[in-house]
Amino acid sequence: MPPRRGGGEKGKGSSSEDKDQWVVVVPDSVAESQDGGTTFVKLLHPKTEKGAMFLFSKDNHQVLEVVAFQEEFRSWFIGESVQQDGSLHMVTPVDPLFLVLPYLVKAYESGMYMPIDQLVSDEQYPECIRLLSCVNPSDLEHISDVKGSGDVRACRYNEERTLEWLKQKVEQVADKLSDSSVRVAGGAQLLTFTHSLKSEQASRDDYLRYACGLVSDYISTDLSKELTQHMGIKLPEKKEVKCTEPPAKKAKLSDIPEAAEDYSKLAVKDDKPKNTKMTAAQRALSKVDKTGMKNISSFFSPKTAAKNKKK
Amino acid sequence: MNLRDFEEDNAKSCVIGSDVPGVTKGEPCCLGIDEAGRGPVLGPMVYGICYCPLSGQDRLKDMGFADSKTLSEEQREKLFEAIAGAGEFMGWTIHILAPNAISNCMLRRSKYNLNTLSHDTAIGLIQRTLDSGVNLQEVYVDTVGDASKYQDKLKGIFPDLDITVTPKADSKFPIVSAASICAKVSRDRAVKGWGFFEETESNKISRQFGSGYPSDPETKKWLASMVEPVFGFTQFVRFSWSTAGKILDDKAVTVNWDDEDEDEKAATPSVLSFFAAKGEDPKQKKHQYFQERFLHSVTDFGS
Amino acid sequence: MSVEVDLSGVNGETAPAKLHLLPCEIEHTGPAQVAQYFTPSIRDDGQRVLQASFRGRELRGGNITLPDGYTGLVLKEKHKAVSDEEARVFHASQKFQEFTYWNMETPPSRNDALQKAMHWPDISKAVSEMLYVTSMSKFHIWSLMTMFSTFLVRILMLHVYFTMHLLIYYHYFSPFQIHAPVDRNISQNGSHTRVKLEDSSP
Numbered sequence: 001m002p003p004r005r006g007g008g009e010k011g012k013g014s015s016s017e018d019k020d021q022w023v024v025v026v027p028d029s030v031a032e033s034q035d036g037g038t039t040f041v042k043l044l045h046p047k048t049e050k051g052a053m054f055l056f057s058k059d060n061h062q063v064l065e066v067v068a069f070q071e072e073f074r075s076w077f078i079g080e081s082v083q084q085d086g087s088l089h090m091v092t093p094v095d096p097l098f099l100v101l102p103y104l105v106k107a108y109e110s111g112m113y114m115p116i117d118q119l120v121s122d123e124q125y126p127e128c129i130r131l132l133s134c135v136n137p138s139d140l141e142h143i144s145d146v147k148g149s150g151d152v153r154a155c156r157y158n159e160e161r162t163l164e165w166l167k168q169k170v171e172q173v174a175d176k177l178s179d180s181s182v183r184v185a186g187g188a189q190l191l192t193f194t195h196s197l198k199s200e201q202a203s204r205d206d207y208l209r210y211a212c213g214l215v216s217d218y219i220s221t222d223l224s225k226e227l228t229q230h231m232g233i234k235l236p237e238k239k240e241v242k243c244t245e246p247p248a249k250k251a252k253l254s255d256i257p258e259a260a261e262d263y264s265k266l267a268v269k270d271d272k273p274k275n276t277k278m279t280a281a282q283r284a285l286s287k288v289d290k291t292g293m294k295n296i297s298s299f300f301s302p303k304t305a306a307k308n309k310k311k
Numbered sequence: 312m313n314l315r316d317f318e319e320d321n322a323k324s325c326v327i328g329s330d331v332p333g334v335t336k337g338e339p340c341c342l343g344i345d346e347a348g349r350g351p352v353l354g355p356m357v358y359g360i361c362y363c364p365l366s367g368q369d370r371l372k373d374m375g376f377a378d379s380k381t382l383s384e385e386q387r388e389k390l391f392e393a394i395a396g397a398g399e400f401m402g403w404t405i406h407i408l409a410p411n412a413i414s415n416c417m418l419r420r421s422k423y424n425l426n427t428l429s430h431d432t433a434i435g436l437i438q439r440t441l442d443s444g445v446n447l448q449e450v451y452v453d454t455v456g457d458a459s460k461y462q463d464k465l466k467g468i469f470p471d472l473d474i475t476v477t478p479k480a481d482s483k484f485p486i487v488s489a490a491s492i493c494a495k496v497s498r499d500r501a502v503k504g505w506g507f508f509e510e511t512e513s514n515k516i517s518r519q520f521g522s523g524y525p526s527d528p529e530t531k532k533w534l535a536s537m538v539e540p541v542f543g544f545t546q547f548v549r550f551s552w553s554t555a556g557k558i559l560d561d562k563a564v565t566v567n568w569d570d571e572d573e574d575e576k577a578a579t580p581s582v583l584s585f586f587a588a589k590g591e592d593p594k595q596k597k598h599q600y601f602q603e604r605f606l607h608s609v610t611d612f613g614s
Numbered sequence: 615m616s617v618e619v620d621l622s623g624v625n626g627e628t629a630p631a632k633l634h635l636l637p638c639e640i641e642h643t644g645p646a647q648v649a650q651y652f653t654p655s656i657r658d659d660g661q662r663v664l665q666a667s668f669r670g671r672e673l674r675g676g677n678i679t680l681p682d683g684y685t686g687l688v689l690k691e692k693h694k695a696v697s698d699e700e701a702r703v704f705h706a707s708q709k710f711q712e713f714t715y716w717n718m719e720t721p722p723s724r725n726d727a728l729q730k731a732m733h734w735p736d737i738s739k740a741v742s743e744m745l746y747v748t749s750m751s752k753f754h755i756w757s758l759m760t761m762f763s764t765f766l767v768r769i770l771m772l773h774v775y776f777t778m779h780l781l782i783y784y785h786y787f788s789p790f791q792i793h794a795p796v797d798r799n800i801s802q803n804g805s806h807t808r809v810k811l812e813d814s815s816p
Contacts, residue, residue, distance in 0.1 A: 019613025020691045031685035033621060040617040048594050053609045066609040069731045073569040077634040078688055082541050082646040086635060089609060092735045095742040127616055176740035180733060213598045215741060221594055322655060414670030420719060508654040541642060542651035543669050550670020564642040566669055604731035612617060
């Protein structure tokens, strides 16, 4: 009994026509703010470098990102109605520093210290100025050098600080993933939900690698590469990969750190290192003195904690 | 016969039976199996069995059993009363397959056809009778599909029984005829007394559905008139019948399931399709964590 | 583009909406007789798996409670903006704390993408919460615990010390003391001066 198909590719979850209703899940604090001021806006997404939807809570105190659970072949019954679009939007608080970071990196080219409100401005995404009230001024020190105080604060991107800050995030995410028993094992086994996976204990390195990939969804791909290197995160073992290319070729590549997004690693075609022109950020980064950067062993040493204390 | 158990929830199949006569536990017995309501697009399909001592077969003939289809409704009701009144030497059991259960089975991802469903039901009823202590020896079955294959299947499962599978068994063996009457009478009663849970005070469902056979114009008319655009039909209708499906294709909203149409798709779950969508800009690709959970960044709100 | 969210339509008294997430795509958006055709088909088998039928298909489902601290809203755009300049407004029309999701035939499981996705708000906290605060509080807890355990150990040591003294003292001045030589042996190993004094007296 084949169903009647609407003309062409109509339907199939991709229906963009005439959507006028959305099912969203928001923090209670957002749901309870009755007196207006809650707004969805489009901001520059630090990873995609394209616009994405974010939500500002009342008085711009908090910025939240919007991700949608969108499985194929899903629709909603809502009370006494049907909604073709079966997606579930989840609105969760996002660290505003992630969204400020691209502007800082961009301004770093000039080498100048600049007031934050001058740094974060964007013709394409004018609403980005709202981010300023979401950022706790002292938090800017996680990602930049700050001069002055109070209203006359000026800052300049600091890669070393940023990488340390991101490293802590990665550690924190790794802890969380491991506490929540999120399966981080190789992508090739993705489709086999067998019990044998239980015995396959993920190592701390597995969690860190996975967490680094996850955090990398909030930073530019260039910075992600730096972070991977900074943390000494190794490539996933290639034997798990369903190869479409001869394995020998893959093996050679394995000692070159790859971008985090390749961790999903099913037959990646474009995973060769590219010798393209350096981006502005890369140029900026290459100027940075990297002697102070740590390797993986320091990451496990107690020094890190001591350093945090000093901050 | 009391159909209350089935009427309480007519979305689910149900087994109802008489007490087991003491004599059938001692004397060697014969058992007949027949079904009613296989063809219709509406209502339940009922499997009936009747059993009695081999020595009681002459008494059955005297009671006047014949093919239930050649009898009038009143005659069948009378004969059923006779069966119920002969409880000291005859037992019966019916298995009502709810139309919803039939649809569910036939529309399953791993297809389960009506013949297999029929066979399984018959096997279940024989087993149930054996389990209740009846001294079964001979079994007579009206065939579903190829008679000899069906017979081999049953013999494989019940090697100790003398099993005869044949077309028109209900006109050849009085015990099958009795079983056929049990099945037909209960199917008729179930259809007549059908409680439509979809019905409300303000939204009555017409009972003018004719014979229920797909070829009956009245049935077709009724089906077409009762279509609800989203849900299709009441659960009284067997959705898995092509007649019902065609009407929905024409009159109801299209519903897409992930096991339909694209056969090659069935082999590869949609998780893979995310990985297959490669060659795209790595900047636009979400991490494995999100991909496995079908979580996407929202870049816009429709429009 | 920005969209104002009007939450005035839902408040504390709003009755929660009943939502079902189906395992199929229905090519329609609009009113549907859910309470008449779907809700009555739901059966609870008592093992936390729900059963229902839609279009003759068997569905298996379960209830999902939203993550702690989260509320579900149905946002509706009542009037489509005519131009890009016109401000869009989404009105919250319904709210919910749980919903039912349905699979085809297979009972709901923790491996279902949806169930896994519902943990995202929790994981996202680790991605976006302010780290500095977290590591500081961790440090505080740790140092407090260290201090407290040191304190405990000291008290314990003091306790042992005094108990030892008390026992030895009692031993020597007990009125039931008979086996002096054995006692002497013990006392030779003891470190208490008074014992030694007693010992050397003969």
